[in-house]
Amino acid sequence: MLLSKKDTMQIPYLTxxxxxxxxxSAFALTIWPVSGASAALAGRPVMLEARPGKANLLETxxxxxxxxxxxxxxxxxxxxxxxxxxxxxxxxxxxxQPTTIHWHGIRIDNAMDGVAGLTQxxxxxxxxxxxxxxxxxxxxxxxxxxxxxxxxxxxxxxGVLIVEEKDAPDVDQDIIVVxxxxxxxxxxxxxxxxxGSIGERAHAGRLGNILTINGDPLGAFKVRAxxxxxxxxxxxxNARILKLRFEDLEPQVLALxxxxxxxxxxxxxxxxxxPAQRMDLLIHMTGHPGASQAITEVSQSRxxxxxxxxxxxxxxxxxxxxxxxxxxxxAVPDMASAKKVDLVMAGGAMGxxxxxxxxxxxxxxxxxxxxxxxxxxxxxxxGMPEKPLFTAKRGETVAVRMVNETRWPHAMHFHxxxxxxxxxxxxxxxxxxxxxxxxxxxxFVADNPGKxxxxxxxxxxxxxxxxxxxxVEA
Ligand code: C2O
Ligand code: CU
Numbered sequence: 001m002l003l004s005k006k007d008t009m010q011i012p013y014l015t016x017x018x019x020x021x022x023x024x025s026a027f028a029l030t031i032w033p034v035s036g037a038s039a040a041l042a043g044r045p046v047m048l049e050a051r052p053g054k055a056n057l058l059e060t061x062x063x064x065x066x067x068x069x070x071x072x073x074x075x076x077x078x079x080x081x082x083x084x085x086x087x088x089x090x091x092x093x094x095x096x097q098p099t100t101i102h103w104h105g106i107r108i109d110n111a112m113d114g115v116a117g118l119t120q121x122x123x124x125x126x127x128x129x130x131x132x133x134x135x136x137x138x139x140x141x142x143x144x145x146x147x148x149x150x151x152x153x154x155x156x157x158x159g160v161l162i163v164e165e166k167d168a169p170d171v172d173q174d175i176i177v178v179x180x181x182x183x184x185x186x187x188x189x190x191x192x193x194x195x196g197s198i199g200e201r202a203h204a205g206r207l208g209n210i211l212t213i214n215g216d217p218l219g220a221f222k223v224r225a226x227x228x229x230x231x232x233x234x235x236x237x238n239a240r241i242l243k244l245r246f247e248d249l250e251p252q253v254l255a256l257x258x259x260x261x262x263x264x265x266x267x268x269x270x271x272x273x274x275p276a277q278r279m280d281l282l283i284h285m286t287g288h289p290g291a292s293q294a295i296t297e298v299s300q301s302r303x304x305x306x307x308x309x310x311x312x313x314x315x316x317x318x319x320x321x322x323x324x325x326x327x328x329x330x331a332v333p334d335m336a337s338a339k340k341v342d343l344v345m346a347g348g349a350m351g352x353x354x355x356x357x358x359x360x361x362x363x364x365x366x367x368x369x370x371x372x373x374x375x376x377x378x379x380x381x382x383g384m385p386e387k388p389l390f391t392a393k394r395g396e397t398v399a400v401r402m403v404n405e406t407r408w409p410h411a412m413h414f415h416x417x418x419x420x421x422x423x424x425x426x427x428x429x430x431x432x433x434x435x436x437x438x439x440x441x442x443x444f445v446a447d448n449p450g451k452x453x454x455x456x457x458x459x460x461x462x463x464x465x466x467x468x469x470x471x472v473e474a
Contacts, residue, residue: 051094076159098122110450139258181208201464205239219306226316274433382465392446
């Protein structure tokens, strides 16, 4: 079902035609020039362009949808580096809008973080910028713009950055699954009238009506019975909390937001991913030769997102063993001496807020919406403040107590650092999904100097005021 103009304010339903079986997603890989491994390419940048392109987002389509993509496609090229290597991308903006690239989840040199207006000037149309940084942590990361992100990502600007372990684990296949929901109009074009909609900002954000896996409406992966597969899930939706269900399989979680965890079985076979979150799974392909197993998306209704299609080869012997990834060795927070910071999240539809300030002026919610299109606040302030939320000494542990006083879930993302909660098994994350009315405290060692954003990764919420920053002294 496609959305018609007049019901853009309603939550649209995701739709998928029934899977017909033939298509295998052609998801091109760019192999990174890894220094050492391919010395001939070392010391030279990889070229990457943001530019308009076309993508077949509808199963019916002869009519391709006009998108914006890295190198004109969606997702952009997969960038691969080895842990500890330098990544060097010469980025050129071929759009008619300024843009940047943010390397989500990488504990990066601040000058390379790609936040327009905070860590760099936006790259103007026709101009280039060299991103050059080392990647300290192995794992599944991704890249996307950090300027008008709500529009640029919705048009297709995102790609995956994989940092390989020094000793990459032994699996039969390494499969990337980037899930995105698109808001298309009846003509199959990206629904532009809803960009910047206050209704979306104040509610759940821009929810799509079409789901793609790796830019393909018919996600299909060829597997062999008995194989061990590493699946790297990425949620590139503007705002949707994805619930991907692995029917008849027993995936184990290996890593979250790039950082390894002690492996555990996925509960109810469902992987929940807030916007921007990643999850690495290990799956033993226990189906029979010739079988087909669905990955369904069940956040709204149940629809088939992709399929594992088993070849006819004889099964490999199933090994039920697991696989533990080596930790990246993040600095352990010193809870006792932590600098304490409160972050109260307020606003949105049905939120109760009297006064909110923005750029030094105080407004009623109604005025703030009318004059600035803002609807959310952190500690009573809407939008990026001039002063940081806090300043930390380098090496200091920071405890951020986040209190969600809104009626909505939020995906809270910290730049430049991974954090974790206090309980013993708490995973390291760069993006934390918080439910309505929840209170959660996270801890991290502020060991990366610079100016770092902290925002909701539901991009309409970010644009609607849920954005701030902190500073780590040099
Ligand atoms: Cu994935 Cu501030 O971004
Ligand atoms: Cu939010």
